[in-house]
Amino acid sequence: MQTNPSKKKNKEFFWHVLLLALVVITFYPLLFMFFASLKTNNELFRSGLNIFPTSPTFQNFLLVFTKQPVLQFIGNSLVIALIVTFAKLITSILTSYALVFMNVKYKEAIFYIFTITMFVPFSVIMIPNYLTINKFLLMDSLLGVALPQLADAMGIFRIRQAMRQIPKSLVEAARIDKVNHFTAMVRIVIPLVRSSIVAMGIIFFINSWNEFIWPMLILKSREKSTITIALQYFLNSEGGSAWGSSMALATIATLVPLFLYLISQRQIISTFLQSGLKE
Amino acid sequence: MNEIIFKNVYKNYGHVEVIKDLNLTIPSGLRLVLLGPSGCGKTTILRMIAGLEEITSGDLFMGGTRVNDLEPGDRNVSMVFQNYALYPHMTIEDNILFGLQVAKVPKSEQQEQLYWALEILELTPYVKRYPKELSGGQRQRVALCRSLVKKSPYLLLDEPLSNLDAQLRTSARAELVKIHEVYNPTFVYVTHDQVEAMTIGHKIVVLDKSIIQQFDVPDNIYNKPNNVFVAKFIGSPSMNIIEAPIEGESIIIDGIRVKVPTNWREKVGERSKIKFGVRPEHVILDTTHGDLKLKSDFVENHGNRKCISFRFGSQQLMATTEPEFNFSEDLYLKIPWQRIHFFDNESNINIGYPN
Numbered sequence: 001m002q003t004n005p006s007k008k009k010n011k012e013f014f015w016h017v018l019l020l021a022l023v024v025i026t027f028y029p030l031l032f033m034f035f036a037s038l039k040t041n042n043e044l045f046r047s048g049l050n051i052f053p054t055s056p057t058f059q060n061f062l063l064v065f066t067k068q069p070v071l072q073f074i075g076n077s078l079v080i081a082l083i084v085t086f087a088k089l090i091t092s093i094l095t096s097y098a099l100v101f102m103n104v105k106y107k108e109a110i111f112y113i114f115t116i117t118m119f120v121p122f123s124v125i126m127i128p129n130y131l132t133i134n135k136f137l138l139m140d141s142l143l144g145v146a147l148p149q150l151a152d153a154m155g156i157f158r159i160r161q162a163m164r165q166i167p168k169s170l171v172e173a174a175r176i177d178k179v180n181h182f183t184a185m186v187r188i189v190i191p192l193v194r195s196s197i198v199a200m201g202i203i204f205f206i207n208s209w210n211e212f213i214w215p216m217l218i219l220k221s222r223e224k225s226t227i228t229i230a231l232q233y234f235l236n237s238e239g240g241s242a243w244g245s246s247m248a249l250a251t252i253a254t255l256v257p258l259f260l261y262l263i264s265q266r267q268i269i270s271t272f273l274q275s276g277l278k279e
Numbered sequence: 280m281n282e283i284i285f286k287n288v289y290k291n292y293g294h295v296e297v298i299k300d301l302n303l304t305i306p307s308g309l310r311l312v313l314l315g316p317s318g319c320g321k322t323t324i325l326r327m328i329a330g331l332e333e334i335t336s337g338d339l340f341m342g343g344t345r346v347n348d349l350e351p352g353d354r355n356v357s358m359v360f361q362n363y364a365l366y367p368h369m370t371i372e373d374n375i376l377f378g379l380q381v382a383k384v385p386k387s388e389q390q391e392q393l394y395w396a397l398e399i400l401e402l403t404p405y406v407k408r409y410p411k412e413l414s415g416g417q418r419q420r421v422a423l424c425r426s427l428v429k430k431s432p433y434l435l436l437d438e439p440l441s442n443l444d445a446q447l448r449t450s451a452r453a454e455l456v457k458i459h460e461v462y463n464p465t466f467v468y469v470t471h472d473q474v475e476a477m478t479i480g481h482k483i484v485v486l487d488k489s490i491i492q493q494f495d496v497p498d499n500i501y502n503k504p505n506n507v508f509v510a511k512f513i514g515s516p517s518m519n520i521i522e523a524p525i526e527g528e529s530i531i532i533d534g535i536r537v538k539v540p541t542n543w544r545e546k547v548g549e550r551s552k553i554k555f556g557v558r559p560e561h562v563i564l565d566t567t568h569g570d571l572k573l574k575s576d577f578v579e580n581h582g583n584r585k586c587i588s589f590r591f592g593s594q595q596l597m598a599t600t601e602p603e604f605n606f607s608e609d610l611y612l613k614i615p616w617q618r619i620h621f622f623d624n625e626s627n628i629n630i631g632y633p634n
């Protein structure tokens with residue numbers, strides 16, 4: 001069947017307009033945030049729908065850094081996010097390897113139990129976790145925030161899927177050569193699922209970085225705050241809402257995951273494009 | 280020395296019996312082929328030797344020790360997998376040496392082993408390449424190299440040639456035999472290809488439905504099959520098996536009485552019906568006279584021979600002839616009494632041969 005070239009062009013035009021609209025919708029809040037951080041409070045309320053600042057100023061950024069220990073907040077968030085990310089990756093990799101390559105009894109059942117936990121909403125486990133952390137005397141500590149998040153069913157699910165693409169005979173060949181499971185995992189399996197691991201790591205990191213309610217429940221003192229908690233310091237406690245400063249801090253908070261995404265972009269895209277492992 | 284002995288070995292997956300009461304002794308240094316259709320349990324037997332499958336009950340001895348509970352790495356076997364199991368992220372060198380590296384064998388010794396093995400399989404120029412840069416045949420040779428450098432007393436091969444094209448297979452068969460002769464390990468080879476089995480094996484185990492049908496040298500597997508299954512599984516085109524009643528001194532084929540020689544008649548004994556087997560290549564055809572007069576059904580020309588099919592009643596008979604064989608529709612068939620087989624009609628077991 002021949003397609004009319006002008007019709008085809010129309011179709012392409014339509015898709016481009018649609019995609020462009022989506023880009024604008026996705027980016028608008030980010031741009032709004034960034035430009036708002038460059039406005040004075042007065043201008044913010046005066047300018048109406050005009051998102052571009054008339055006279056950009058870094059006053060808000062200065063204010064944020066002088067009034068609050070921002071680096072401390074970033075550090076706190078970073079500590080929690082790194083602990084959570086690495087712990088989740090390690091537990092996911094170990095679990096997936098055992099589920100795929102070892103003779104574990106009832107491993108299908110175990111896997112399904114793990115997956116079920118993905119469907120339990122956070123609000124359901126929030127209270128029990130809070131009580132447990134309280135009993136562990138870990139309130140108002142970064143470890144208390146990280147502790148209930150050391151394993152993740154989504155990670156097990158995704159990394160297990162990736163490992164299942166690897167022919168079992170690769171590990172069997174190694175086992176016959178007297179290579180133990182740990183070495184086989186580190187030298188053979190992990191290199192072959194590396195991009196899935198990196199992608200999962202980024203997802204874990206960003207989720208942890210953006211977390212708000214749980215750290216809010218556990219952390220009380222100002223110097224233990226994460227950056228997400230700090231965002232609202234400018235909204236109430238400073239006498240009136242300092243939207244400009246708040247936006248400046250939000251911009252800073254966005255920069256870290258954005259930077260992380262940029263340096264690992266190639267890995268993420270290759271993971272989503274990867275259809276299967278071929279020799 | 281390095282013999283492998285199965286004693287009353289069973290293997291179940293849940294309620295499915297994959298191996299039933301296996302008793303088999305594989306002598307040290309022998310080239311043994313496990314041959315059978317898919318699902319007959321041959322790969323399971325190989326994997327039990329490697330330690331990759333647990334044994335449900337019974338005992339497995341290797342080199343005089345019971346190895347049921349030994350880890351694969353402690354059995355000192357090497358194995359070539361059907362998909363070669365090369366590590367895609369490692370060079371050929373690292374693929375071959377991985378086991379030795381982990382075992383912390385001295386570097387100089389590793390290199391010595393590596394080049395010795397590469398030399399034998401003519402892979403030296405590819406040492407720094409990755410598996411994906413090699414052809415199927417070369418990958419298969421890398422897999423062989425990997426098991427060669429270990430020099431383990433047991434070499435296990437799981438259909439290693441099934442992913443190669445026909446031409447490559449012929450040369451690879453010769454290579455396998457050559458490798459075995461380098462250091463004479465106990466060699467266990469799984470295949471469903473009868474040509475591989477006949478050409479590689481000192482001895483062949485024919486398996487069907489989890490049971491050993493025959494364990495013998497290739498000559499006997501071909502010339503004295505234990506039962507109808509073995510008779511039909513080996514040989515191409517497969518053996519003609521014709522159900523035929525016995526009346527007095529004669530066998531009745533397609534309503535025609537053919538007199539049975541007395542030595543054969545004695546073997547048949549009291550049986551009133553028999554399965555009569557003859558290989559297509561042993562059928563004697565003539566255009567003028569013979570025991571049976573038959574009409575040909577169709578002819579296949581294979582170039583080096585002609586396969587002629589005859590049909591009578593519900594039964595079919597194949598005969599192969601020289602390509603030059605010229606014939607009209609009517610053909611006479613002569614029974615080659617020195618080359619035929621009689622099987623019991625009920626049990627399908629070979630009734631033996633007259634002296």
